[in-house]
Every structure is written in structure tokens, then in C-alpha cells.
Amino acid sequence: MSHFGFENDIHSVLKLDMPITNAPMARWQRKASTSNSTNPNTLSPNKSANRSLSSSKTPSKTPGKNGKTQSTPSKAGADRFIPVRNSKQMDVASFLLSKENEPAEDSTSAVSSTQKAWSVTLNGCDLEEAKILHLGGKPLNAPEGYQNNLKVLYSQTPTPASMKKTRYISTHPERILDAPELRNDFYLNLMDWGRQNYLAVALAEHVYLWDASQGDIVLLKKMEEENGYICSVSWSRDGNFLAVGTSDCKVELWDVQYQKRLRSMDGHRARVGCLSWNDHILSSGSRSGLIHQHDVRVADHHLSTLRGHAQEVCGLTWSPDGRYLASGGNDNTVNIWSGVQSSALQNPVHSFTEHEGAVKALAWCPWQPSILATGGGTSDRHIRIWNVNSGSCISAWDTQSQVSSLVFSPNYKELVSGHGFSHDKVFIWKYPSLSKVTELQGHEGRVLNLALSPDGSTVASLSADETIRLWKCFEKDPTKKAKPAASSIIQQHIR
């Protein structure tokens, strides 16, 4: 007969004008019921505001105590455990609290044992052992039909395989590089691919350079400080200089051709987790929430400080035209700063707070000016596209995983995103239609950083399973004839 019940349920559910029985109570209903329930408890030491702290339940085994009905509406905060509130426990609790202030009574052991026996019989429990506040009892089950959004984080969710691919993208990495002793920290930016085709990787206290064309490996730097580690690496636009941010709050500048350290810039009070270049200006963001702008050409390098974040700055990128600097922090804010150095005190042009997780993934669109893509952390999992001129969010969608890195790929006009908890995949999305092109699977740990090769054909992903995988996904069609440079110049002149 149970299937009739199911049918009835479906009928009642599909009939849209039936009263809703399973959903949590409406706000006005909740308010009405709380005001009714808090009146009798005038003796309670806690106000009704702190509902979660306000109960106690002695660990007694007497039956009947567990059966008390809820006085507070249990459906209000559907995922909170609101324990049973019982007036008897309030009395015990206030007794125990006031007993602390009284002087201890000296009594002989014989008398105290009888006293104890009496007290146990009278109170039903041993008051000495009773806790004033005790979270006990079985946790309430979620109301029917409640869906936990965070379920996607606990295990890998297979994403539906309904993607249309117009070109062939190999699902296996072209190459896997070993990255031992990699520091598994979300807030660091440990990999960057420079224009000279060098991949710079920071592993614990070393910085290595991998020559992508020859395959040579060079150890560039080892931290001298004990227990120090490298926090960020960033290539300058032309690929000649490498900026290295360290845990002892310094930013170092290295010349790669001569493999020499040029200068070490200090000024930060906490580790330098992100760096970004704009011609000769180097911006560095640190754990203190401050962003320093340095001019690397002069001795007195510190130009200005940008204060916009309350917690660690984890993402920092200049727009390709140098007009804006985007910064994302652990305080879930994205700040857009103007590239023009106006005054000492600079306020961000825009401040986006829609993300609910730390924003480390930031990427400017190279072919469309003023378009910024941002990705949120574990609690947010969304990628958002912003128009920085107007300050509006163009689109946002859920990726079901912590977004740790975003890169735009100009070859086929796509956006690549690297993910952490819980599926450790790399997704490729078509821009601007934002449909998923493919997903690259293979990492056994969360993806921490992405970097695009200078020719745009390969994306490298650095992951907590101590590997770097190179995915060749944007290979240009080799037979497509590249427009000869001469004709374009002629076209320009004719125009």
C-alpha cells in the first residue's frame, strides 16, 4: 500500500495551491512562536538571542527527560542543532554557578558520603559531575526535503558529460613534472611561465627554472633563513626579470640571463603571497592585507601602499593595458584599483563583495578590455565575470569546487579554471557563451595554480599531489596559414 502513499504525495505536491507542510516555517511564523516560548523562562541566565548556548542537560540516565518537546521552533535554522531546553536544568545550572562563590565546607568523609548518597537520590544524578551546559541528545535530522549545498564538497561529484567539443583536446597531459616538497597552501602563487619560455616553480625554500624548450632545470635560489619558504614568483612582462616573494617579507628581483639577484626590496610586515608586474611597477600583496607598489628602477622603490583588504591578499593582477589593478583577498573582497597614481591615499574604484570565499583566481580578458573573471574559494565555488568600467557582474555560475586559478586563452577564446576541494580537475569554458568545453582530469590532489605558455598552446597546472601537468589544449591548427606580417602592414597603411 505504500505506493499509493507515494502517489498521493506526488499529487499533493503537484497541486500548487496546497499548504506547504515540509518547508521551514515562514519568518513571521518563527517570530511569533519564539516570542511565545521565551516568556516562561524568566529565570534563565541567557537571553533568547543566544539560543544555541542556552540549554543544559545533565548526563543522567533517568528516562522521561529525553521526551520533552521542543519549545523553540526547530525548523527555523534547519541545519543548526538546537538542543532541548528544560527548566529543571536551569535550576541545577544556577545552583552550580552560585556554589562556586561559596566557601567550601569542611566535612568528615563519613558525613560527606551520606550527603552524596542523599543528593544523588534527591536530584537523580550526581551534582558534582553535572555539567552546567551540556550539548547532548541526538542531533535533529534535517527537515524533509532539505538539501545541503555543501554536499558537493565532501566527495567528488561526477559532472554530466554533455559537452560538445568542436576540436580534439587530449585528456591526458602531454608531460608530468615532478615537484617534490611543494608547499600545499592555497594562498601562495608558486608557479609562473615567462615570455622567454621558462617556467618558474617555487618548492619550499627553492626556486627552480625549467626551460620549456630545452628541458634544462636551473636552481635559482635557496632561502637562507631557517624555516623560510618562497611565497610567490612572477615574471616581468618581457620575461627578463623574476620577482620572488618570500616568507621573511622581502621581494627579490632576479635577472635570469645572468642568474643574479639584482635587489631585495623590503617594507612588508608579513609574507608576500602575490606579485604582479605593470612594466616597471611591481605590485606585491601580503598577509597583512596591504599592497605595496614598487618602482624597480630607483633606489627608493616604495611608491605607495594600497589598503583595501582586512585579511591576506591572495590574488593580484594588472590589466593588460595597465589601467586597473585587481586584487582579491581572504576577506572575500575583490578590489579594483586605478592604475593612475593619484594621491597617497587611494581608494579602490570598485569593491566587489559578492563572493563568499577567498578570491585567489583573477584573470583579465586579453582580447576584451575591462573584463575581469574572478573565482571564489571553498564556500563560494562560483566564477564571476565583471565589467570593470560599469562595475557590474555580467555572469556567474557554480563550478562545485574551490576555484584556485583562472586563465584566459586567446587562441580559441576560452577560459581555463583550476579547482581544489573536492574534485581536482581543470575545466575549460567557452567564452563568452560560458559553456563547458571539457574537463581535464588526472591530478590526485587539488590544483593550486595555472600558467599559460607564451605561445598559448599549453596550460601548466601545479597541484598538491606534487606534480605539474602540462596540458596541450590550445594547439593552433598548424595548417591554418598565419597572416603574413607584410600584408597587415600594407593594410594598416592603406587604411
Place this chain on the structure above:
Amino acid sequence: MAEGEAEWELCKENIQPLRRGRAISALHQALQQQEGSSAALNQQKQAYETELRMYDGDDPLDVWDRYIKWTEQNYPQGGKESSFSILLERVVMKFTEEKKYHNDARYVDLWIRFAEGCSDPLDVYRYMQSQGIGTMQASFYISWSEEYEKRGNSRMADTIFQDGLKCGAEPLDKLQQFHKALQARVCRQMMTSVLVQEKADEPPEPQRISLVELKAKGKKKTFAPINRVTGSSVSILKCFFFSLLCIQLPQKSRFGHTVMAPPPKANFQPFVEESDQPPAVTPCKVNPAVNTVLSARKPQREEQTPLKRLQDRQQHMQLQQEDESKTGVKSMYCKELLFSGISEFCFEELRAERYRQKCSRRLETGGDATEQPQSS
């Protein structure tokens, strides 16, 4: 507690959310130890490993269970150093033969966690059912149907619940409750899909047609084109023309990445500090034979899934037993004890632990002897 609260929030992205939640004290301890040295953590790990080997009671699963729970809580980022997946695999493999654990709630829980970490959990669940592991536990059916639901197969999810109800899995009311919740969700989905209007059709993108012949490109070495969308015959003609024209393929170095044009000169000249002391480690080339950092390895096909390994191992063990009787080769040292946990123990460590236990037992009996002089 405001100070303490802020601490974990500063590292909130490094904390993997767990279905079972995290104990805040363990989290604080783990986060503190990450910044400094991890000596205390390693010590505790060593203690667990030793306990694994020295345990001689009748519930070895308990040690494994506690060890795994401790690892989960104390390594918030997951990752390689926690070796969580290895632990799970070991414990799962170790007790597959023991019938008494097959329906033990803790063991089934460990199997479920193992399945969640595998690439194809449905396989694992089916294997479990065939071996009779967890068939009397409600949690097994609940997680299995959840897997189906994630893949959108709610019909199978319902079937699993009915299977569980037929087998009489414990606890029964939990199973029924989850079953009802599933039905409610399915109804809700049906309701919303009826309400939602269909989106306007996007302009049809060029489609790839199956089994159509691709025009091979290139003169010297033919290879398939990247863009596989076949348009009209015009495009085919275009391709034809391109292949006729003389194309200069970019030079390919040994590693396949195209050689770039000579690097542009720097736009600016950075200020160079006068440094009095040279850096401690001068930049040098890394010899790949010595140091394997950033050395490449060929991507191997992932055929050896953990489940396969488990099945192989069972066969292997059977064969091994046959082998032993045939060839008579038997290891004369306590091989299982040494390799029991994650890390390999050496003989001295086992000896040291046995000695320590003997000493502590002697202290206890010696202490007792002073109190009651008539002890044996």
C-alpha cells in the same frame, strides 16, 4: 576566543571540509604545527604506527579506525603528507577476509570513505555487495544511492533503497527516512522541471559528425587537423589549397615547444643593489640524474585503480599460499609486522617497543609488590 576564531579563518581555504565535521581543537593544533616544525605531529603518527604493530587484542580494527580518524582531523589540507588514501587502502585490504568485520559499522564506514576517494565508486559498491561487506548496514545503502543520485539516476537510487529494506539493514528507521527524503527530492525536481520554461535554442554550432573522414594535413608528416568540425565543401577546398601551398612549419626542438623569436630587450633597467655578500647558494644547473626535481615522467595510463589492486592482491595471496606449499619458500621474519602501517619499521624499532612494554609492566608489578606484600 576571538583570537582563536580568527586563526582558522585566516587559513580557511586550506581546510578541506569534511562530511563529519572537524574538532576545533585538533584543527588549531594542526594549523599551528604547519607554521612551525611538525615534530609533535610526527611523534603522534609514530605512536600510532607502533600501536598498530604491537596490538595483540582481538579488535585490531579499532587501532586502524582511530589512526585514520586522527589523520583526517590533523591534516586539514589533505595532500600527500597525510597519506590518507594509502591508509584507507591498507585497512580495507587487510580485513577483507575477516568475516566478523564485514558488517561492523566502523569497517563499512571505512569502505565508504575509500569508495568516495576512488574514481568510480559504483564499482566499489558493487564489489562490496558481491563480497557481502556492509549488506546489513544502512549507511552502505545510503551512500550507494547517493552516488546514483549524483549521476542523475534516481531510479537506481530508489532500487538500492528497496534492496536495503529487503535485506533488513540496520538501523531501519534511518534507511526509511533517507528513502523518504530521496522521494521528496525527486518530486521536487519533477515539479521544478515542469515549471521551468525551455530556453531558446542557441544558434546551432557547427557539429562534429561521427566517422566522417578527416582530411590529413601536412606534407612530410600527416597528422589530423585540430579543428574537426566539418563545414561545407568550401572549407574542404580551403584545406586542399593550404596543403598545396608551401607551408613553412615552425621549427620543432626536441621537446616540441616551438623556438621563439629572439627575446625582446627589457623596456626598463632596474636598479641594481650593491650586495656585499654573494648568495649562499649560487644558481646552478640541476643534474636530473641526481636531483629529480622537475624531471618529466611519461603519463601512464591509470589502469591500476585501487579496486583492481585489491582484487589482484586477493588472487595473489591465494597463489602465494599455493606457491608456499609447492616451493616451500617462507619468510622467516615478521614481514607483516614491518610493513603493516604506512612507513616501514625496522627490527630495532619493534625490539625497542617490546622492551618498553616489558619495562612498564615490570614497573607496574613492582609497584604493586610494594603495596601488597603477599603478591605473587
